[in-house]
Each structure stands twice: as C-alpha cells, then as structure tokens.
Amino acid sequence: xxxxxxxxxxxxxxxxxxxxxxxxxxxxxxxxxxxxxxxxxxxxxxxxxxxxxxxxxxxxxxxxxxxxxxxxxxxxxxxxxxxxxxxxxxxxxxxxxxxxxxxxxxxxxxxxxxxxxxxxxxxxxxxxxxxxxxxxxxxxxxxxxxxxxxxxxxxxxxxxxxxxxxxxxxxxxxxxxxxxxxxxxxxxxxxxxxxxxxxxxxxxxxxxxxxxxxxxxxxxxxxxxxxxxxxxxxxx
Amino acid sequence: xxxxxxxxxxxxxxxxxxxxxxxxxxxxxxxxxxxxxxxxxxxxxxxxxxxxxxxxxxxxxxxxxxxxxxxxxxxxxxxxxxxxxxxxxxxxxxxxxxxxxxxxxxxxxxxxxxxxxxxxxxxxxxxxxxxxxxxxxxxxxxxxxxxxxxxxxxxxxxxxxxxxxxxxxxxxxxxxxxxxxxxxxxxxxxxxxxxxxxxxxxxxxxxxxxxxxxxxxxxxxxxxxxxxxxxxxxxx
DNA sequence: TCATCCAAAGTGTGATCTCACTTAAATTTC
DNA sequence: GAAATTTAAGTGAGATCACACTTTGGATGA
Numbered sequence: 001x002x003x004x005x006x007x008x009x010x011x012x013x014x015x016x017x018x019x020x021x022x023x024x025x026x027x028x029x030x031x032x033x034x035x036x037x038x039x040x041x042x043x044x045x046x047x048x049x050x051x052x053x054x055x056x057x058x059x060x061x062x063x064x065x066x067x068x069x070x071x072x073x074x075x076x077x078x079x080x081x082x083x084x085x086x087x088x089x090x091x092x093x094x095x096x097x098x099x100x101x102x103x104x105x106x107x108x109x110x111x112x113x114x115x116x117x118x119x120x121x122x123x124x125x126x127x128x129x130x131x132x133x134x135x136x137x138x139x140x141x142x143x144x145x146x147x148x149x150x151x152x153x154x155x156x157x158x159x160x161x162x163x164x165x166x167x168x169x170x171x172x173x174x175x176x177x178x179x180x181x182x183x184x185x186x187x188x189x190x191x192x193x194x195x196x197x198x199x200x201x202x203x204x205x206x207x208x209x210x211x212x213x214x215x216x217x218x219x220x221x222x223x224x225x226x227x228x229x230x231x232x233x234x235x236x
Numbered sequence: 237x238x239x240x241x242x243x244x245x246x247x248x249x250x251x252x253x254x255x256x257x258x259x260x261x262x263x264x265x266x267x268x269x270x271x272x273x274x275x276x277x278x279x280x281x282x283x284x285x286x287x288x289x290x291x292x293x294x295x296x297x298x299x300x301x302x303x304x305x306x307x308x309x310x311x312x313x314x315x316x317x318x319x320x321x322x323x324x325x326x327x328x329x330x331x332x333x334x335x336x337x338x339x340x341x342x343x344x345x346x347x348x349x350x351x352x353x354x355x356x357x358x359x360x361x362x363x364x365x366x367x368x369x370x371x372x373x374x375x376x377x378x379x380x381x382x383x384x385x386x387x388x389x390x391x392x393x394x395x396x397x398x399x400x401x402x403x404x405x406x407x408x409x410x411x412x413x414x415x416x417x418x419x420x421x422x423x424x425x426x427x428x429x430x431x432x433x434x435x436x437x438x439x440x441x442x443x444x445x446x447x448x449x450x451x452x453x454x455x456x457x458x459x460x461x462x463x464x465x466x467x468x469x470x471x472x
Numbered sequence: 473t474c475a476t477c478c479a480a481a482g483t484g485t486g487a488t489c490t491c492a493c494t495t496a497a498a499t500t501t502c
Numbered sequence: 503g504a505a506a507t508t509t510a511a512g513t514g515a516g517a518t519c520a521c522a523c524t525t526t527g528g529a530t531g532a
Binding site for chain 1: 512513514515
Binding site: 161 | 258260299303304307308309318328329332333335336339340343347395396397398399401402405409
C-alpha cells in the first residue's frame, strides 16, 4: 500500500533549464538538496521513470544523476532488481559518519575562524537567530534549513572547496535522518546550547572552543539519532 | 600533435563481463584504478568514444562511469565543449587534500591498530618488503602499487567502509601526481623511513606513533610534489 | 607569407527503444 | 476458500540515433 500521508515528491517540480547547466546537473542538484533537506525517508525507493516524470525530463540525465548520488552514498541499490533507495544506515555506519564529521568539521572550523570577517559574522548571526526562532516555534523545516546554513557558512569561510565537498557528502548521508534526530526530547535545547557556544567562540576568535562546540553538537545529534533508531522509529 | 611516447591506453583492454556486475561499474572500477595508478597524466583528455572503443562497450555505461568519476573529483570538465580531463590541481587544492588526508588517514590509523592481528600483520609486512625492493631497483610501478597496498591494508583494518571510501577518493585525486612525487630526489629514502616507522609502531601497538608516521609520510610526499610542480614538471 | 574563412571531424547531451529481469496482481485450479 | 500458476506491469541496463556545439585542418584569398 502506498503512503498517502507523506508525498515526498510534492515539493519537487519541473526542471528549470538554465544557461550553461546540463539537465543532469540540475537533476543532481535538485535530488541532492531534497535528500539533505530530508524530503525522502530512509528506505524510500527512487525510480528512474518516476523522477523523470516529476522533473519532466527523459530518463538519461536522471540515470546519471542517480548514479552520481549512489557514488556519493546518498542512494544505494537494493535487491536483485537493483532498485535505488534512500540508504538505511546501520549503527556502525552512523558511528563511522559521526567520527569522520568530528574530524573534518572540527578541522574546518579551526581553519575557518581565522578568515571570518564582520560580513560573514553577520550572515552567521542571522542564521543563528532564524534557527533560534525556528526552535521556539517548533518549525522543523526552518530549523533544519538554517542549521545547515549556520554550519556551512562557517566551513565555507575556511575556503577549502575539497574539504567542503567532503563535508557536504556526509550531510547528504545524514540528511534523511536529521528529521528524526530533531524529534528527540530536548534536542532543540541541547543543539542550540552547542550553537550558542560556537557563536561565542567565533566572537572570541577561539579556534579550540569552536572546534569543541562543533564536536559536541555532532556527538549529541548522533546520540539522539542512535537512541531514536534503537527505539524503532523507522519501522513505523 | 599526439604524444606517441606515452600511450595511456596501452594497459587497458576489453571489459571482462562478470556475473552480477554492470558494465558501468566495471568501467568505473577500471578507470578509477587507472587513475589511482597514474596511468593518465594531469591535463590529459578523456573522451567518451575513446574509452568506449578501448573497453569495447557502448557510450552509455562509459558516460555514467565518467560522470561518477567527475563527482569524485577524479575528472573535471574543461572548456566550453565540456571535455573531460584529468584535473590539474592548484597549490591550494594540494594543501587542501594534504590536510584532509592528515586528518582522515591519521584517524583511520589509530582506529586500525587495535584490530590488526597476526594475519593482517603478515600481508602488511609483505607489502612493505615488496615496496622496499621496488625502491631498491627503482621500479616505480611496483613501488606505487605496494605503497597503496601498504596504506590501504592498514586503513582497511579499521573496518570503517565510509571512511575507507573517503580515503580512496583522496587517493584518486592524487594518483595521477604520485609518479611525479616519487621522482623527487631522496623521495624513496624519506618515504621508506616513514613506512619503517609505521611498521615499528604497528609492531609496538603504539597508535600515536603510527599516526605520526603516516602524517609524516603524507606531508613529505606533498612537499616533494609541491616543489616538483613549482619547477614546472607538468609543462613538459 | 600571412590572415581569413569554411568545411569536416570530434565533443558531450539528451531522447528513444529493446531487453532481461523482478515484483505484484489476477487468474486458474484443486 | 486457499494455494499454485500465469499474466501484466514495473524496474534498471545498454545500444543507438539526432542534435548543438567546439575545435581543427585545409583551402582560399589578399
């Protein structure tokens, strides 16, 4: 039986062709954003023709985009039919990702803090404030969006494109799970405490404090997620 | 004018179809191995139809494999014609990759050392010995192959698939440059000194010493590479 | 001799079609 | 009514074709 309640495709529309961009790259960007933002749930199957139909393009660019996402770990093939689906991560993989994030995002944070000027500080502050109000009113979508903005704005300041792409790849993997982690009791408070500490460290220009705050945030989220998954949230 | 001296495709042959493996995945694996092993030189152009012709398959699976490699950073599109070529890394990118490697491979090493048993120790020792004799007789191919074996065998022991894939992705980027780094004066001696220290640390079960040895190896190689590139090795 | 133009070859891109295979539903059979 | 079988629909994989575009080589001109 199909899940009528939750239509993952509702927020996706026809592809807007742009000068100089291939259809494949647009499909990739669209689906990648959808995955990071948690539009799709772990285990959900993604079919070539379905995507091609929703995005109003042929199957060729879709296949290339899906293949690329598979390579990134954002999708996985499943069963003898090689159907693509959003990965269902094991405990070991969650720990794996958490530790890589601790290393890379911690490093990115220390590199970034030297280069953050008042202009960047303003947009980071803005993301923080939006995240704060989102937590207050309980708007999960708004919270997740600005959570990613807050983190990525910091890392972007490190001006290391390859490091940035690696970090993005990790968020692609955890994106579909973020919605679950956020639902944990007290998650908003814990997470915002970490973000607050990070902001303070940024103001003080203290690289190690920033790194610790980021690491704490990642670890807390992973912990909440692990608990939720062990409680069988995904089975429902 | 074509470069007659160096035929990158000589070591590549028709695809050997395997049960359960798609043509696309075989093309990907083949080209990825070729890149890591340094068959192609930085800046070399890779054409869809050329690959399809050499591997004796159609253009469809080749395109998907190349697209995946592009996503991995192993290839890049260049010019208005979107021609694919082996990336020419900038100084900043080299530093970026070096620092990510220091973080990830250092971490992988510390995680691995707890789990390395006598069986793994034997194959690692074997790789070390082969690398040693390769350095003695100056066989670059043999050296590079066993250098990768030595490192990857250690990291594999950490039993973290995602971390492993990230590290592989970094080696994919530096693969085409390894041949240049190895050509630096005294590189073999310096590198083998690091590997020797790593082996000793493995025997002693000393995680921090292992980590330091790995980091030293990576840093030395990056340094040699930087010098060589600044001397304009690639212009020739 | 040099610059300009033009045609031919080569490039990736995207759409379409066939195929082998799997999954799910409907039908038949007992 | 339940189980086994058959049928239909859906899946990804791969080949091929047409297209727009860039690059290149040669011919033509001054």
